[in-house]
Amino acid sequence: MDPALHKAAVQGSVASLRELVAERPGILGSKTPHGNTALHIAAELGHAGFAEEALGVDDKLLVSRNADGDTPLHVAARVGKVDVVDLLIVRAWVWHAEHPHYFPAAQNGQTGEPSRSPPRSAHGPLLMANKAGDTPLHEAVKHRRSAVALRLLETEPGRGHVLNVKQQTPLHIAAREGLYDVVAKIVSQPCEHDRFFPSVSGSALHQAVLSGHERVVEILLDVTPPDQIGLTDSSENNALHYAAQKNNARVVKLLLNRKVDLAYKRNRDLQSPLHMAAYYGSTKAMAELLLQCPDAAEMVDASGRNALHVAITIGKVDVLRCLLKLVRPEDTINHVDRDGNTPLHLAAKFNRAPLGLLLLKDRRVNPCVLNRNGRTARSFIETQTPVDNLTVIYVYFWKELKKQESIKCKAQQLPPETTPDWLQDLNQYVQQRMGTYTLVATLIATVTFSSTFTMPGGYDQQDGTAILGHRPAFKLFVFANTLAMLTSIVVVFGFIWARREQLDFRTGRVIAWSHWLTVIACLSMVASLTTSVYLTVVAKAPWLAYIVIVMGCSTPFVMFLMLGKDLFATRV
Numbered sequence: 001m002d003p004a005l006h007k008a009a010v011q012g013s014v015a016s017l018r019e020l021v022a023e024r025p026g027i028l029g030s031k032t033p034h035g036n037t038a039l040h041i042a043a044e045l046g047h048a049g050f051a052e053e054a055l056g057v058d059d060k061l062l063v064s065r066n067a068d069g070d071t072p073l074h075v076a077a078r079v080g081k082v083d084v085v086d087l088l089i090v091r092a093w094v095w096h097a098e099h100p101h102y103f104p105a106a107q108n109g110q111t112g113e114p115s116r117s118p119p120r121s122a123h124g125p126l127l128m129a130n131k132a133g134d135t136p137l138h139e140a141v142k143h144r145r146s147a148v149a150l151r152l153l154e155t156e157p158g159r160g161h162v163l164n165v166k167q168q169t170p171l172h173i174a175a176r177e178g179l180y181d182v183v184a185k186i187v188s189q190p191c192e193h194d195r196f197f198p199s200v201s202g203s204a205l206h207q208a209v210l211s212g213h214e215r216v217v218e219i220l221l222d223v224t225p226p227d228q229i230g231l232t233d234s235s236e237n238n239a240l241h242y243a244a245q246k247n248n249a250r251v252v253k254l255l256l257n258r259k260v261d262l263a264y265k266r267n268r269d270l271q272s273p274l275h276m277a278a279y280y281g282s283t284k285a286m287a288e289l290l291l292q293c294p295d296a297a298e299m300v301d302a303s304g305r306n307a308l309h310v311a312i313t314i315g316k317v318d319v320l321r322c323l324l325k326l327v328r329p330e331d332t333i334n335h336v337d338r339d340g341n342t343p344l345h346l347a348a349k350f351n352r353a354p355l356g357l358l359l360l361k362d363r364r365v366n367p368c369v370l371n372r373n374g375r376t377a378r379s380f381i382e383t384q385t386p387v388d389n390l391t392v393i394y395v396y397f398w399k400e401l402k403k404q405e406s407i408k409c410k411a412q413q414l415p416p417e418t419t420p421d422w423l424q425d426l427n428q429y430v431q432q433r434m435g436t437y438t439l440v441a442t443l444i445a446t447v448t449f450s451s452t453f454t455m456p457g458g459y460d461q462q463d464g465t466a467i468l469g470h471r472p473a474f475k476l477f478v479f480a481n482t483l484a485m486l487t488s489i490v491v492v493f494g495f496i497w498a499r500r501e502q503l504d505f506r507t508g509r510v511i512a513w514s515h516w517l518t519v520i521a522c523l524s525m526v527a528s529l530t531t532s533v534y535l536t537v538v539a540k541a542p543w544l545a546y547i548v549i550v551m552g553c554s555t556p557f558v559m560f561l562m563l564g565k566d567l568f569a570t571r572v
Contacts, residue, residue, distance in 0.1 A: 001030045001038070009038040012047030021057050028058045035066035043072040043088070046081040055091055059098070062091055069130030070139075077136040077152065080145035085136075089155050092126050126156050133164030141174040141182055149174070149182045153189075160186030175204040175220065178213035187223045202233035202242070209242040209251055217251055221258050229259045236267040237276075244273040244289065247282030256292045263293040270302040278307040279314060283322045290326040297327045304337035312346040312355050320355050330364040340371030348380035353397040360400050367401055368409035377401055379415040434495045437514050441491035444521045448485035451528060456535040468535055477531040484524035487517040526555050 005027055008016035017038075020027050031037055039061040042050040051072070054061055065071055073092075076084040129135050134142070137159050140149040149170070153160060160170045160182075174182040183204070205224060208216040221229065232238050240262040243251040252273075255262055266272055271279075274296045277286040286307070289296055300306050308327070311319040320343075327333060334342050341349070344365055347356030356377070359365045367377055375383075378401040381394070405414060456477065457468035468474045491514045530552030538545035 001032045001036075002027055005030060005038050006032070006041070009041040009047070009050060010045065012042060012045065012050045014049050014053045017050060017053050017057075028054060028061060031066075034068075037061050037064045037066075037072070039064065039072040040066055040070070040075050043076040043081060043084045044079055046076075046079070046084055048081075048083040048087050051084055052087055055087075059091070059095060062088065062095055063128065065128075065130070069132075071128050071130075071136070073126065073128075073136045074130055074134070074139050077140040077145060077148050078143050080140075080143065080148055082147050082151065085148050085151055089126065089151065092155070126152065127159065127162075129162075129164065131165075133166070135159060135162055135164075135170075137162070137170045138164055138168075138173065141170045141177060141179055144177050144179065146179050146182055149179065150185060153182070153185050157185075157189040160189065169204070171204045172207050175213070175216050176207035176211050178208075178211060178216055180213070180215045180219060183208075183216050184219050187219065202237070202239075203228075203231050205229065205231075205239045206233055206237075206242055209239045209248070209255075210246060212246055212248055212251070214248075214250055214254070217254055221254060226259055229255070230262055230265065232265075232267070235269075238262050238265050238267075238273075240265070240273040241267060241271075241276050244277035244282055244285045245280050247277070247280065247285045249284040249288040252285045252288040253292070256288075260293065263289055263296045264299065266299070266301075270300075272296060272299040272301075274299065274307045275301055275310055278310040278316070278319050278323070281314075281316045281319050283318055286319070286322055287326060294326070294328070297323070297332050298329070298335075300335070300337070304339075306332060306335050308333060308335070308343040309337055309341075309346055312343045312352050313350065315350075315352050315355065317354055317358060320358055324358070324362050330366075333362065333364050334366045334369060336369065336371065340369075340373075342366070342369050342371075342377070344377040345369070345371055345375070345380060348377040348384075348397070348401070351384075351394060353394045356397045357393075357400060360397075360404055366408070367404045368412050368414065370414075374415065376405065376409075376414055378405055378417070382418045434514075437491055437518055438495045440518055441488040441495075441514075441521065444488040444518075444525055445485055445492065448481050448488070448525060448528065451481050451532070452485075456532045471535060473531045473535050477528055477535065480524045480527035480531065484521045484528055487521040487524065491517050491521070523556060526552055 002020070002024075004016070005020055007013075008020060028038055032041075039051055039054050042054065061072065063071060070078075073085065073088045076088060126137075127135060129138075137149060137152045137156070139145075140152060160174075163169055171183065171186045174186065202210070205217065205220045208220055230238050240252065240255050243255060263273055267276075274286065274289050276282075277289060297307060301310075303309075305313075308320065308323050311323055324333070334344075336342055344356060344359050344367060346352070347359060360367070370376060378398065381398045381401065402417065455466045455468075456474065457466065459465065460467055466474065494514050530548055533548045534545045537548070
């Protein structure tokens, strides 16, 4: 593009444009490397006066396209320049009057010469689509330009249902973006085809539910026929599947109030909305589903698993707790999948010990069920292949299963009890960890104990008090030193008790607590050392004292940089 014309378009200078046109009448035909004309630039920057002057010179600029197939109206709609959009809409009327047989060929995202077929609308430039198949209305709603979208709809009321290349209409996009005023305007107009026809990503109702725009959902439900509410996307998910995924209880209630059988529809994987809620951990949506449709808990997927199986598989404790609270039938809680596994079997199989213990607290859970291979949940654990993520709580789960079997399964023939192969390895690992913590805690206790009798600065020989006792740093030294010593003593005595007990849940709890106490003891010892050195050298070498303080303060950050989240790991 001519530099002078580009500058005039950017500045919106009408006077400069007139001078350039007077000197070179065809200058408005020049374009940027991306194919933008001066009108494209003016439209993007909102220079309505410049745009009007340019169109007065060459009205073909109204239908000129850049490399993306965008007209100036696309650009103005995208950036929300209302004044320019109003101007271009008016010029569209004039264009149609002067070119009654003009119709843009790019209705389906194709570029090329305009068609000479009879026009479908009185305002061809308003219907021109870019390479993505987007009309100016698509661009306006995609970028949340409600004012522009409403103006375009006033001119072309029925264009809210035009499909782009992705098979999405402006209604789909407006619903996704939560533009309730635009949605209300679009659905208020009669449509030649079925406005509720879903795209690959679902209908407009799907989009509103997925984005959580409750007001848009209400508007769409008011105009959607009951037989259309249950339309599905390409994966056969209905709108309730989407609401369950997003944990939106209010939308779940709205949908069920209009069409309750949505709760019993399965998608391509035979998953019900309740399965979807369990998979995504959507406890609020799950509660609303089960409140209105309690028997939905009986539905199973392609593997024969209900929502409780799903909760165990993904390891969601809060989901399982919610299901156990809301699901009443004992048969549902002990339902077996195609392999004969109950949720308790899966808890043992997938090392979901916390969820398994939660199941065992419920009296309805039956630990005596045999799967197709004749295994109980307990025998699953005993034949488990040694893996790295087995923990002490898994041992506790195993012992609780044995206890429950001895109480509830006396009259049944079950697999014989055996000692798991992994138990000895886990026991050795735990003993090594306890030994390491004990050694570290003992060393810290020894160092801090000796520091008590070698106070920085020494003692007053007359009354035996610390000479530097009045200094704030000394008080910090005493606090940190005492904290390090006491926490390390707690760790030592905790492991003295733990070594006397069999490996169980309490052992794991002691190790978890000891980990945190050891970290606190180490950091306290660092603080004690730092303040002690500071008090000793600050009078003679202040610069060295401050360097020591900086080093001490940076120690926790260095530890975190080296270990990351493992610094806080307490898995045993």
